[in-house]
Amino acid sequence: MLRVLRHSVFARLFAAQIVALTGTGLLTVALALLAYDLAGERAGAVLGTALTIKMLAYVGVAPLAAALFAALPRKAVLIGADLVRAGVALMLPFISEIWQIYVLIFVLQTASATFSPAFQAVIPDVLREEEDYTNALSLSRLAFDIETLVSPALAGLLLIVLSYNMLFLGTVAGFLISAAMILGTVLPPQGAAPARPFVDRLTRGVRVYLSEPRLRGLLALNMAVSAVIAFVLVDTVVLVRAGFGGSERDVAFALAAFGGGSMLVALTLPRALRVLTDRSVMLAGGAGLALLGAVYGVAMLAGSGPWIAMLVVWAGFGALNAAVLTPAGRLLKRSSGPEDRPALFTAHFSLSHACWLLAYPMAGWLGPAVGLPVTLLVLAGVAVVAVGVAVRAWPKARVQRPASRSSSG
Numbered sequence: 001m002l003r004v005l006r007h008s009v010f011a012r013l014f015a016a017q018i019v020a021l022t023g024t025g026l027l028t029v030a031l032a033l034l035a036y037d038l039a040g041e042r043a044g045a046v047l048g049t050a051l052t053i054k055m056l057a058y059v060g061v062a063p064l065a066a067a068l069f070a071a072l073p074r075k076a077v078l079i080g081a082d083l084v085r086a087g088v089a090l091m092l093p094f095i096s097e098i099w100q101i102y103v104l105i106f107v108l109q110t111a112s113a114t115f116s117p118a119f120q121a122v123i124p125d126v127l128r129e130e131e132d133y134t135n136a137l138s139l140s141r142l143a144f145d146i147e148t149l150v151s152p153a154l155a156g157l158l159l160i161v162l163s164y165n166m167l168f169l170g171t172v173a174g175f176l177i178s179a180a181m182i183l184g185t186v187l188p189p190q191g192a193a194p195a196r197p198f199v200d201r202l203t204r205g206v207r208v209y210l211s212e213p214r215l216r217g218l219l220a221l222n223m224a225v226s227a228v229i230a231f232v233l234v235d236t237v238v239l240v241r242a243g244f245g246g247s248e249r250d251v252a253f254a255l256a257a258f259g260g261g262s263m264l265v266a267l268t269l270p271r272a273l274r275v276l277t278d279r280s281v282m283l284a285g286g287a288g289l290a291l292l293g294a295v296y297g298v299a300m301l302a303g304s305g306p307w308i309a310m311l312v313v314w315a316g317f318g319a320l321n322a323a324v325l326t327p328a329g330r331l332l333k334r335s336s337g338p339e340d341r342p343a344l345f346t347a348h349f350s351l352s353h354a355c356w357l358l359a360y361p362m363a364g365w366l367g368p369a370v371g372l373p374v375t376l377l378v379l380a381g382v383a384v385v386a387v388g389v390a391v392r393a394w395p396k397a398r399v400q401r402p403a404s405r406s407s408s409g
Contacts, residue, residue, distance in 0.1 A: 004135040009126050009185055014136075016181040017119070017143050020082070023174020026154065027089060030167035031101070038098050046098055050105045051360060057109035058353035063205060065114040066346040074118050074342075075187050081115035082179035084108075089172045093165040117346040124333045124341060125188045134273055137329045138266045205347030212335045214279070215348075217394025218328055222352040223359075224286040224386035225324050227379040228293045230359035232258055232317055235367050235375065243304045243372065250307075257311040261318030269326050278327045279394060285323030286387040292316050293380030300373035 005011045035046040069077050088108040095101060123140075127133045158167060209215050236254050240246040246254075273281065296313050299305055328348070336344040359379070366375040 004127065004132050004139065007127060007132070009187070010123065010136060012181050012185045013119070013122065013126065014139060014143070016178040016185075017140065019174050019181070020178040021143055021174075022154070023089070023171040023178075026158075026167045026174070027092075027171040030164045030171070031092070031105075033164040034092065034095075035098075035101065038096075038101070046101065050101060052357070053102055053106050054109040055353050055357040055360065057106055058113045059350050059357055061110045062113040062117055062346050062350045062353075065110070066117060066205065066343060069114065069118075074122060075182060075185075077118050078115055078122075078182050079179045081111040081118075082175045082182070084111040085115070086172045086175035086179070089168050089175065093168045113349070117349040118342060120329065120349070121342040121345040122187060124329070130330070131270070131274075133333060134270050134327075134330060137326050138270050140329075205343030205345075206351070208336065208344055209347040209351065214331055214394045215335055217279075217390040218282070218331055218348075219351055219355075220386045220390035220393055221282055221286045221324050222328075223355040224289055224383040224390070225321055226352075226355035226359035227362070227382040227386065228289045228317065228376075229321050230356065230363035231293070231376050231379050232314065234360060234363040235372055236314070238367060239304075239310070239372055243300075244307055244310070246307075254311060254314050257314040258318040258321075261315035261320075262322040263318075264315075265319045265322035266326055269323065273327060273330075278330055279396065282324050282327055283387065283390060283394075285320045286383065286390060288320040289317065289324070290380050290383035290387055292320065293376055293383060297373050297376035297380055300376065 005014065031050070035050075039046045085108055088104050088111070091104060092101075095104065123136055124133055127136050158170070209219075232255075236258075237251050240251045240254055244250065269281070292313060299309075304310075332344055332348055333341070359382075362379060362382075363375065366378060370378075
């Protein structure tokens with residue numbers, strides 16, 4: 001898998017992604033501490049609102065940005081987004097009101113909603129061989145998992161000698177280094193985008209996306225993932241601290257188990273996809289998430305159970321999560337020609353985050369109302385329905401072939 005890093009352009013882009021994600025991880029820790037300073041025990045509500053704003057930016061802004069910047073060189077778009085993110089991070093240590101957090105987070109996530117789909121759409125043009133692109137997707141999945149594991153640990157070490165405000169400077173540095181690395185990278189030529197009206201550019205990605213049965217199945221699987229993994233991301237701290245009487249370190253252990261399971265599958269999936277189809281792997285991952293969530297939800301009704309059992313389950317959630325999400329880029333690549341690829345990746349970015357926008361409030365609001373076991377059972381039920389929709393939407397017999405779209409719309 002690592003041999004794909006011999007490709008110099010991809011290696012530079014991957015390094016830029018690692019640096020930017022590390023900065024984002026530092027920002028997450030620093031923002032939580034800043035929210036606690038400003039809001040005290042209401043910090044959770046502040047962070048929940050900030051997370052909702054993030055999802056709204058991802059869902060609403062990404063298609064608009066893609067349509068507005070379609071004619072611009074993608075290197076300029078990527079560097080500009082990084083510079084905006086660096087500027088916002090530089091302002092965060094100086095705010096003194098909660099509403100200022102919301103405004104700056106919206107601007108920062110708007111820039112991220114511009115950067116991420118554009119970055120993802122470049123990689124298929126850099127790595128044209130299917131096996132190389134599959135390996136790149138696995139490395140990208142690993143990058144997100146490493147960020148989840150490494151950035152909090154790095155933040156903890158830095159906080160021994162620095163105030164949390166200094167973590168924002170680490171975020172600034174991450175985005176600036178990412179911009180510099182992209183600036184020094186020669187990207188492949190951009191496919192000529194046909195001239196289309198603005199409204200057509202704005203909606204084209206979603207229309208192409210929803211016209212493909214396998215991508216409708218992918219969207220349903222994203223809903224299954226969002227439902228179960230939202231419980232992991234939102235309710236782990238409550239389950240560990242209140243259910244098991246654990247410490248902050250135990251919360252980190254549980255999240256590390258989740259990240260470790262995801263990393264293990266990301267490392268082994270390229271070899272598995274040589275003999276297994278994307279459909280079989282992804283549907284098995286979605287069904288596994290629903291089943292594991294339901295089983296553990298029932299077990300929680302009888303009590304917290306052994307601590308080691310929770311760690312094993314969380315590792316299982318991470319592994320199944322990666323089984324669904326890692327191959328997604330392959331489906332997007334096969335379903336588009338070069339001229340439609342940025343729009344299609346943008347549509348996937350927005351629609352998949354719309355699933356999270358539904359799942360996060362469910363995971364957060366159901367817990368206090370009905371308890372964590374019932375919350376997990378409800379979310380697992382959502383996943384069961386979503387997997388059923390995916391099976392029907394993505395026929396097994398469908399031939400997966402590249403679809404080069406005409407400019408007729």
